Amino acid sequence: MGTLKRFLLVVVATLGSIAMAADGVPRITDREIADVSNTADWLAYGRNHNEQRFSPLTDIDTKSVSDLGVSWYLDLPNDVGLVATPLVLDGVLYFTGTMNVVRAVDATSGELLWEYDPRVADEIRGRKQAGMVHNRGLAIYGDKLFAATWDGRLLALSLDQGELIWSTRTFDLGEPLYITGAPKAFKGKVLIGNGGTENGAARGFVSAYDAETGDLAWRFHIVPGNPADGFENAAMEMAAETWTGKWWEQGGGGNAWHGFTYDEELDAIYIGTGNGSPWNQKMRSPGGGDNLFLCSIVALDPDTGEYLWHYQTTPGETWDYNSNMDIVLADLEIDGETVKALLHAPKNGFFYVIDRTDGRLISADAFADVNWATHVDLETGRPVEREGARYEDGREVITPSPLGAHSWHAMSYNPGTGLVYLPTLHLSTDFDDTTFEEETYKPAPFELNTAVGFLMGPQPRDYQGELQAWDPVEKRQVWSVPQAEPWGSGTLTTAGNLVFQGETSGWFKAYDAKTGDELWSFDTGLGISAPPITYRIDGVQYVAVLVGFGGAYAARMGEGPEAHGWAYGVHKRRLIAFALGAESEVPTQPPPYFPEPIVEADFEVDEELALEGEELYLVKMCIGCHGGEAIAGGMAPDLRASAMTLSETEPVFRSIVRDGARVSRAMPAFPDLTDRQLEALRQYIRRQAHAAAMGD
Numbered sequence: 001m002g003t004l005k006r007f008l009l010v011v012v013a014t015l016g017s018i019a020m021a022a023d024g025v026p027r028i029t030d031r032e033i034a035d036v037s038n039t040a041d042w043l044a045y046g047r048n049h050n051e052q053r054f055s056p057l058t059d060i061d062t063k064s065v066s067d068l069g070v071s072w073y074l075d076l077p078n079d080v081g082l083v084a085t086p087l088v089l090d091g092v093l094y095f096t097g098t099m100n101v102v103r104a105v106d107a108t109s110g111e112l113l114w115e116y117d118p119r120v121a122d123e124i125r126g127r128k129q130a131g132m133v134h135n136r137g138l139a140i141y142g143d144k145l146f147a148a149t150w151d152g153r154l155l156a157l158s159l160d161q162g163e164l165i166w167s168t169r170t171f172d173l174g175e176p177l178y179i180t181g182a183p184k185a186f187k188g189k190v191l192i193g194n195g196g197t198e199n200g201a202a203r204g205f206v207s208a209y210d211a212e213t214g215d216l217a218w219r220f221h222i223v224p225g226n227p228a229d230g231f232e233n234a235a236m237e238m239a240a241e242t243w244t245g246k247w248w249e250q251g252g253g254g255n256a257w258h259g260f261t262y263d264e265e266l267d268a269i270y271i272g273t274g275n276g277s278p279w280n281q282k283m284r285s286p287g288g289g290d291n292l293f294l295c296s297i298v299a300l301d302p303d304t305g306e307y308l309w310h311y312q313t314t315p316g317e318t319w320d321y322n323s324n325m326d327i328v329l330a331d332l333e334i335d336g337e338t339v340k341a342l343l344h345a346p347k348n349g350f351f352y353v354i355d356r357t358d359g360r361l362i363s364a365d366a367f368a369d370v371n372w373a374t375h376v377d378l379e380t381g382r383p384v385e386r387e388g389a390r391y392e393d394g395r396e397v398i399t400p401s402p403l404g405a406h407s408w409h410a411m412s413y414n415p416g417t418g419l420v421y422l423p424t425l426h427l428s429t430d431f432d433d434t435t436f437e438e439e440t441y442k443p444a445p446f447e448l449n450t451a452v453g454f455l456m457g458p459q460p461r462d463y464q465g466e467l468q469a470w471d472p473v474e475k476r477q478v479w480s481v482p483q484a485e486p487w488g489s490g491t492l493t494t495a496g497n498l499v500f501q502g503e504t505s506g507w508f509k510a511y512d513a514k515t516g517d518e519l520w521s522f523d524t525g526l527g528i529s530a531p532p533i534t535y536r537i538d539g540v541q542y543v544a545v546l547v548g549f550g551g552a553y554a555a556r557m558g559e560g561p562e563a564h565g566w567a568y569g570v571h572k573r574r575l576i577a578f579a580l581g582a583e584s585e586v587p588t589q590p591p592p593y594f595p596e597p598i599v600e601a602d603f604e605v606d607e608e609l610a611l612e613g614e615e616l617y618l619v620k621m622c623i624g625c626h627g628g629e630a631i632a633g634g635m636a637p638d639l640r641a642s643a644m645t646l647s648e649t650e651p652v653f654r655s656i657v658r659d660g661a662r663v664s665r666a667m668p669a670f671p672d673l674t675d676r677q678l679e680a681l682r683q684y685i686r687r688q689a690h691a692a693a694m695g696d
């Protein structure tokens with residue numbers, strides 16, 4: 001290469017946002033991921049290292065947004081729940097779908113460039129597998145793309161071809177853990193945690209791997225293990241002081257399945273940590289205690305994984321109030337001073353503003369109905385709990401619910417308006433631990449380990465969802481869009497003074513970021529659970545979103561999501577990109593479909609077995625995909641309408657459920673179910689089918 005050409009390349013690389021190697025392949029470093037001025041790409045889960053999901057693009061603004069139309073779409077016929085944030089680099093859009101299939105498409109046309117299938121079914125075939133099959137996204141660093149799989153692998157793929165470069169196991173197969181999260185890449189490392197707090201005696205941890213080689217760089221445990229084995233570090237020793245009883249036999253929990261933010265300015269990685277394993281603190285740490293580092297933000301040294309500081313949002317948690325929600329970095333003007341703040345809205349219903357130089361609490365205010373605590377004391381930094389909130393007497397209705405007042409659906413922050421756009425849930429739960437005994441409680445792997453019953457409580461409001469704009473300096477709601485249903489998608493905000501959000505209703509909407517006025521809407525015909533992104537290529541600003549109702553609400557909640565008629569496999573999952581003046585037609589979705597429960601002639605339900613099956617359906621987590629009361633929301637077939645549950649197909653039922661005949665379609669095996677248990681499950685499903693047909 002001539003000297004002049006090389007010189008020009010260097011100049012272009014310096015002036016442009018993306019560093020290029022001599023071979024023309026982009027090389028992404030922290031500088032590029034942190035660069036908020038780059039509008040061509042979307043390089044990380046929250047767009048930039050600051051996780052703000054704010055784009056400086058202004059082509060689409062409050063005036064022009066009414067001209068937004070479909071530019072292109074890509075149908076994804078084999079996918080089910082879609083919850084991922086796509087990434088965009090150099091005109092290519094990357095995303096993860098069901099069973100962790102990674103795809104690269106032309107970001108201006110949707111043309112499929114490559115597809116990588118990590119063959120999850122081959123890993124879990126014949127084994128038990130905890131958790132859910134959906135996935136929230138990818139990471140880019142150097143010249144590689146990183147993905148993590150349901151079964152616990154972390155993968156590095158080539159950006160241009162989608163070829164596997166390395167793969168490493170982040171936990172042993174056979175552990176009741178799973179990954180739904182996006183890896184976080186920073187400083188030549190890739191970090192991942194896992195879910196599984198409810199699926200056994202879980203002890204949460206995060207691991208950072210070398211981005212080039214896949215070698216383990218460091219691991220940080222979130223809760224202490226058995227003191228007799230020695231502590232991994234001083235932080236674990238400190239944390240152990242806040243636990244009682246034989247917590248290590250219960251696991252402790254804290255699993256970090258989401259919520260990782262790298263602070264490029266202060267050179268720290270922040271981990272949002274999970275709830276207790278089991279949920280019920282009476283069984284986990286019977287003498288009380290804060291139980292560090294549950295439900296906290298823990299700041300770690302990105303090079304070594306050493307503990308720097310922590311802030312705990314829910315000391316001694318007992319309601320599944322994890323702090324795995326996104327962590328957004330922003331410089332705020334508070335009382336005339338610029339504060340390097342961290343913004344966090346965990347499940348517990350309080351909005352936290354924290355000084356990220358040292359973890360000091362600045363403010364914490366309720367952003368939803370909260371009845372477990374009256375307020376957070378700014379002197380002590382601790383919540384002031386209401387008497388009875390810990391279901392001391394065995395039973396209590398608590399708001400928010402374990403789904404949280406805010407879950408993993410990302411909030412966005414607009415430095416122009418100074419507002420946070422926060423998808424909010426208004427639900428309450430009736431906790432009941434009267435059937436659990438402290439002396440006898442033992443966690444069982446691959447089963448539901450909450451040690452407390454939880455049923456829907458009376459609802460706190462006449463709507464269950466809300467999009468709200470929250471002012472983190474004034475500590476108040478600025479505008480609100482009530483939504484009948486919960487589980488609205490994460491948000492995107494732009495310098496065009498806009499906020500975009502997808503709804504459970506299937507509508508994709510744009511709002512005025514200052515007022516909350518609805519300015520544009522598009523009916524996708526299927527619930528949206530994934531957050532939108534934006535990018536600009538060849539002078540065109542695109543807004544792209546994955547449409548594919550998914551996540552815990554869609555999978556578990558039964559009746560609510562079922563009412564839409566988005567039965568399993570009927571409605572098209574797709575990726576849709578919008579642009580100004582674009583007029584492509586998206587084929588309309590089929591009408592709502594309600595699978596008809598099958599009534600078996602001459603079938604007498606064995607009530608005793610059916611009752612046993614009802615318990616198994618919950619404990620073995622069939623409910624996690626097939627829905628509450630065997631009413632499916634669309635993430636899996638409605639078993640009441642399944643011909644595979646009839647007496648004549650009993651051998652097929654057995655081969656599907658026990659042997660995993662459908663594992664390639666995300667139906668895991670349950671190899672240790674006995675014949676009696678299988679029959680009990682079948683009897684329960686039949687009972688539910690008959691009850692539905694009778695109109696109960």
Ligand code: HEC
Binds near residue numbers: 637639
């Ligand atoms: C991780 C999610 C998940 C869990 C947990 C799960 N299933 Fe499934 N199940 C599925 C999916 C997805 C399918 C559809 C597979 C396909 O398309 O063939 C399915 C299919 C089935 C079928 C076949 C239905 C038909 O008509 O084709 C039966 C029966 C079934 N599951 C029973 C169960 C039982 C019983 C449990 C609990 C012991 C359970 N499943 C747990 C996801 C799950």
